[in-house]
Amino acid sequence: MQPDVKPALDWFENKGWQPFAFQREAWAAYQQGFSGLVNAPTGSGKTYSLLLPILLEGMAHPAAKKAGPLAIWITPIRALSKEIHISAMRAIEGLGANLTVGIRTGDTSVRERTRQQERPPDLLITTPESLHLMLAQKNYPQFFAWLSAVVVDEWHELMGSKRGVQMELALSRLKVITPALRVWGISATIGNLDQAAEVLLGVPLPEKRVTIRANIQKPIAIHSILPDEVETLPWAGHLGIQLLQKVVPIIKASNSTLIFTNTRSFAEIWYQKLLNEAPELAGLIAMHHGSISQELRTWVEEQLYEGKLKAVVCTSSLDLGVDFRPVETIIQVGSPKGVARFLQRAGRSGHQPGAVSRIYFLPTHSLELTEAAALREAIHRQVVEERIPYVRSFDVLVQYLVTLAVSEGFRPADLLREVRSTFSFSSISDDEWNWTLQFVTTGGAALTAYNEYRKVVVENGVYRVDNKRTAFRHRLSIGTIVGEQSMQVKMMTGKFLGSIEEYFVSSLHPGDVFWFAGRTLEFVRLKDMDVLVRKSKRKSGKVPSWQGGRMPLSSQMSALIREKIDEASRQAERDPEMQFIQPLMALQRERSHLPAMNEFLVEYLESSEGYHVMMYPFEGRQVHEGLAALVAHRIARTHPITFSIAMNDYGFELLSDQPIPIEEAIETNVLGSEDLLKDIQASINSTEMARRKFRDIASIAGLVFKGFPGQRVRDRHLQSNSQLFFDVFHDYESHNLLLLQAYEEVMDFQLEEVRLRAALERIRHQKIVITYPEKPTPFGFPIMVDRLSRDKLTSERLEDRVKKMMVMWGDEKN
DNA sequence: GACCTGCTGCGGTATG
Numbered sequence A: 001m002q003p004d005v006k007p008a009l010d011w012f013e014n015k016g017w018q019p020f021a022f023q024r025e026a027w028a029a030y031q032q033g034f035s036g037l038v039n040a041p042t043g044s045g046k047t048y049s050l051l052l053p054i055l056l057e058g059m060a061h062p063a064a065k066k067a068g069p070l071a072i073w074i075t076p077i078r079a080l081s082k083e084i085h086i087s088a089m090r091a092i093e094g095l096g097a098n099l100t101v102g103i104r105t106g107d108t109s110v111r112e113r114t115r116q117q118e119r120p121p122d123l124l125i126t127t128p129e130s131l132h133l134m135l136a137q138k139n140y141p142q143f144f145a146w147l148s149a150v151v152v153d154e155w156h157e158l159m160g161s162k163r164g165v166q167m168e169l170a171l172s173r174l175k176v177i178t179p180a181l182r183v184w185g186i187s188a189t190i191g192n193l194d195q196a197a198e199v200l201l202g203v204p205l206p207e208k209r210v211t212i213r214a215n216i217q218k219p220i221a222i223h224s225i226l227p228d229e230v231e232t233l234p235w236a237g238h239l240g241i242q243l244l245q246k247v248v249p250i251i252k253a254s255n256s257t258l259i260f261t262n263t264r265s266f267a268e269i270w271y272q273k274l275l276n277e278a279p280e281l282a283g284l285i286a287m288h289h290g291s292i293s294q295e296l297r298t299w300v301e302e303q304l305y306e307g308k309l310k311a312v313v314c315t316s317s318l319d320l321g322v323d324f325r326p327v328e329t330i331i332q333v334g335s336p337k338g339v340a341r342f343l344q345r346a347g348r349s350g351h352q353p354g355a356v357s358r359i360y361f362l363p364t365h366s367l368e369l370t371e372a373a374a375l376r377e378a379i380h381r382q383v384v385e386e387r388i389p390y391v392r393s394f395d396v397l398v399q400y401l402v403t404l405a406v407s408e409g410f411r412p413a414d415l416l417r418e419v420r421s422t423f424s425f426s427s428i429s430d431d432e433w434n435w436t437l438q439f440v441t442t443g444g445a446a447l448t449a450y451n452e453y454r455k456v457v458v459e460n461g462v463y464r465v466d467n468k469r470t471a472f473r474h475r476l477s478i479g480t481i482v483g484e485q486s487m488q489v490k491m492m493t494g495k496f497l498g499s500i501e502e503y504f505v506s507s508l509h510p511g512d513v514f515w516f517a518g519r520t521l522e523f524v525r526l527k528d529m530d531v532l533v534r535k536s537k538r539k540s541g542k543v544p545s546w547q548g549g550r551m552p553l554s555s556q557m558s559a560l561i562r563e564k565i566d567e568a569s570r571q572a573e574r575d576p577e578m579q580f581i582q583p584l585m586a587l588q589r590e591r592s593h594l595p596a597m598n599e600f601l602v603e604y605l606e607s608s609e610g611y612h613v614m615m616y617p618f619e620g621r622q623v624h625e626g627l628a629a630l631v632a633h634r635i636a637r638t639h640p641i642t643f644s645i646a647m648n649d650y651g652f653e654l655l656s657d658q659p660i661p662i663e664e665a666i667e668t669n670v671l672g673s674e675d676l677l678k679d680i681q682a683s684i685n686s687t688e689m690a691r692r693k694f695r696d697i698a699s700i701a702g703l704v705f706k707g708f709p710g711q712r713v714r715d716r717h718l719q720s721n722s723q724l725f726f727d728v729f730h731d732y733e734s735h736n737l738l739l740l741q742a743y744e745e746v747m748d749f750q751l752e753e754v755r756l757r758a759a760l761e762r763i764r765h766q767k768i769v770i771t772y773p774e775k776p777t778p779f780g781f782p783i784m785v786d787r788l789s790r791d792k793l794t795s796e797r798l799e800d801r802v803k804k805m806m807v808m809w810g811d812e813k814n
Numbered sequence B: 001g002a003c004c005t006g007c008t009g010c011g012g013t014a015t016g
Helices: A004-013 A021-031 A044-062 A076-097 A110-119 A128-135 A157-160 A161-179 A193-201 A239-251 A264-277 A295-306 A338-344 A368-379 A394-406 A414-420 A430-442 A467-474 A556-567 A578-582 A582-591 A621-638 A662-666 A674-685 A686-700 A714-730 A737-750 A753-764 A781-790 A799-806
Strands: A034-038 A071-072 A102-103 A123-126 A149-150 A184-188 A209-213 A219-224 A257-260 A287-288 A309-316 A327-334 A357-362 A458-461 A462-466 A485-490 A495-501 A513-516 A518-526 A529-534 A599-607 A610-615 A644-648 A652-656 A767-770
Touching: A004 A044, A004 A076, A004 A513, A021 A044, A021 A209, A034 A193, A034 A578, A034 A610, A034 A644, A044 A071, A044 A076, A044 A123, A044 A149, A044 A184, A044 A295, A071 A076, A071 A128, A076 A102, A076 A123, A076 A394, A102 A110, A123 A128, A128 A161, A128 A327, A128 A394, A128 A714, A157 A184, A157 A193, A161 A193, A161 A737, A184 A193, A193 A295, A209 A257, A209 A610, A219 A338, A219 A578, A239 A257, A239 A327, A239 A357, A257 A458, A264 A287, A264 A513, A287 A295, A309 A495, A327 A338, A338 A368, A338 A753, A368 A485, A368 A556, A394 A430, A394 A458, A394 A462, A394 A467, A414 A430, A430 A462, A430 A518, A430 A737, A495 A513, A495 A610, A556 A578, A556 A582, A578 A582, A599 A662, A610 A621, A621 A652, A621 A662, A621 A674, A621 A753, A644 A781, A662 A767, A674 A753, A686 A737, A714 A737, A737 A753
Parallel strands: A034 A184, A034 A209, A071 A123, A071 A149, A102 A123, A149 A184, A219 A357, A257 A309, A257 A327, A287 A309, A327 A357, A485 A529, A599 A767
Antiparallel strands: A458 A462, A485 A495, A513 A518, A518 A529, A599 A610, A610 A652, A644 A652
16 A cells, blocks of 8 residues: 555645655655655755655554654764754654654764663664664674665765775665665765765665655855955965955855865964954854863854854854855855865855855965865766775675674675675675685784784674674774874863864973864863863964865866866966956966867976976865875986975976976876876885774784773874784784775775876877976976975974065075 | 974764
């Protein structure tokens, strides 16, 4: 019997809503037993597209005495689970259904958890990690036996990380417990939407599957904040504070503004500078980022929601989750480096259907305006980045095997079939599977002698953890997110403000003042792992820096930037941003050259610093890191010469104290893609890079124990422990899959081999243009400055160095 | 006194 959709329609009607076509489509597909993916933007009613059919079915098939949830809703962040809960309760009330909803995340109290065990909610909202914790509990098959659907919300967010792999594994298990299980995903628009569906639904794909596209276009208006004169914008820079005066009126003219910065330290600085510039905004603006305590963040979110704040300076921490009452204005400080991120942030404004999202782009240096133009183009052409799914992440698999061994145990032959049904491990060989089993039972060839790594034992063919201590420790370390080293910042009264990193703390002396969480704080002393502080009245202070991710320039952006430069080379600029920087482009043309699409620019110049080769692939700094090392290595192979290397998102520099035979090098094909892998391996210290990647892998695979909550193992110990494992495997078990994985992650994610290869292939078809500028060019200057700022050997201030450099080149301005 | 690189996300107190 098909459940009736009418109650849902009635409820929508009562609310004055007209269901979207995609919602009706999803309702129908769900009721016909399909699995699939719904592609819809936030604020389009995507939640109800699956929530309603789930609830309707729950009403139509009341289970007399249910022993488990009927459906599970997965959210990547806890804050989102509360919103889903509210939506579900609203729908249940509207439908007059006799159904229950529960949340199970790290925030859920022990009492509530026990209650959920005894009387499971019909709809359970949880995270991938909590789902695995449930798989680590005895009797989980009975608990999940009633399940008819799993919905993975924001699947695009999960898929690009190891959390996605974790999700795939959990689904493969649940699909065997309840064979009729429907798996649904909800995803924002990404470049590889079809693949996203395949990864979610597994191997082989279910016959009844469908991808539903909402096709709701959201108009976006981009406005770049430009100074009155092009000279005001520096050639190099990151902070963008020169345009502070232009921001204040925007804030004042709008009811609510979000100011996105790319780093936590910039958020701190912008917040303080704004208050300085416009003291009347005190109490009306706030700050939000990932190192600020949850309590403070929640307070800011609530104040914003209630309309009590005019502006919040934030990082990606406000990208997702908290569904605000419409924010009127968005300001993006510096390039977001990717189209999807820009769209996500723009979408925070004009939330009502049909409303225009407005976003201001605030450049931090002149050339960055090409990125604004590229974003404009991307939105016009509807280009969005892909999310690359992780495959063959053996660290996650190892963790999963122990998870199952902790609860009910597993039989290898059965489990292998399930594991192979995931996209991630569809290619796992028998040998690899056997190695993984060996690893969890004996610790593998290198660790056999240590009892600690014999986590799993085999009883009558069933793999189990029989040691309570091992089981407990394992449950404490489920998950794939490996945090950074940090210390807690507390007021003398004990109030917790947030966390900063150990190495920043080591630069502080008692009495030093620093900016944090929007306050000016004086460092008093250390107490255990806490940094004790008090309020300071001083106007200035140091600013903490954190070692976070590096936001690579997406390849979609790269390609569009090259197009924009090409337009400039033909003097065919169309975007306001490109028109604004015409003088800069003219100077680039005058001193060197503006490369067209079919050209590759190489600059060679001499200075008192030495001999510089500059190349501009516009592929992002990660790819440039590999390319620079490659070119340096190939030149040095024929000429004994050493280089110092610098790069940014646009190009890289090789600097030497002796002349560089660049023409000869180009002729001998230093930019060729032959022997790429071999040359890359020889040119970079891949062992060192892999060693760093291995830290996370060791942690996820459960080799290193991060400590008990509240008494974490110090990061230095974690680091050295994982290094130890790396070395041991390196020396005694070179085929260790976790070790090999570290090298693969370096090639795939750090050096982006695929992109690097594509870049070389492109360059092969381009005409190489070598110029010999007498002075640094607009393209080259920022790279040189970057090298200077990273030069830790000098105590000279960067600004002085830059000034000196300009004088050196006989340039008053730049 | 004046300087700015480096995002986000989860998990819990059943041990030693």
